[in-house]
Amino acid sequence: DTSNEIVFDPTPTAVDLFGRNVNAGTTRRYGLEVSARGSLARPVQAFANATYTNAVFTNGVHDGNQVPLVPSLRAAAGIDASLPRGFGIRADALYVGSQVLDNDPSNSQERLAAYTVVNLRLGWERALGSGAGSRSGALGLFVAAENLFDERYATRGIYAFDFSTFTPADFVTPAPGRRYLAGLTWRM
Helix, strand or coil: CEEEEEEEECCCCCCCCCCEEEEEEEEEEEEEEEEEEEEEECCEEEEEEEEEEEEEECCHHHCCCECCCCCCEEEEEEEEEECHHHEEEEEEEEEECCECCECCCCCCCCCECCEEEEEEEEEEEEECCCCCCCCCCEEEEEEEEECCCCCCCEEEEEEEEECCCCEEEEEEEECCCCEEEEEEEEEC
16 A cells, blocks of 8 residues: 555646646555466476556545556566577566556556567576586577567557647657677676
């Protein structure tokens, strides 16, 4: 429970042309989080987690409405597989449910859309030094594809005054498309 939740009111006034912070009253957030991690086979590890959150205003004009920017469901899952000769592969996915836009405590605007992002990483690692108990660390190489399927999505959305049209509008922060990475790692 939160008392005196502060939200931004984007409505311009003669005193506050760009809007102002206002007290939105009380809110309640409750939910459930579960996660599991284990071995699917000797060289394959898996994980999964899910979070359900119910975040609502509990009094005032927005009583019962959802708190902005809190997805009801967030879930992730993936596998890590060790391959011969120091190679490994990791695949994971993240799902984030739809969200009420920031500055929309009345929940009157279209929501920020849900999205799913899949990542894939192939790596190689070799211990440095020789003999048991060597403390020289490990050297590795990796290549990765983030947002493998080039999902088009936004991680944040805000309902605000658009000075180019002099009307309120929805603005979103688009996430990057597919990205390829390569690198060198050194573990001590």
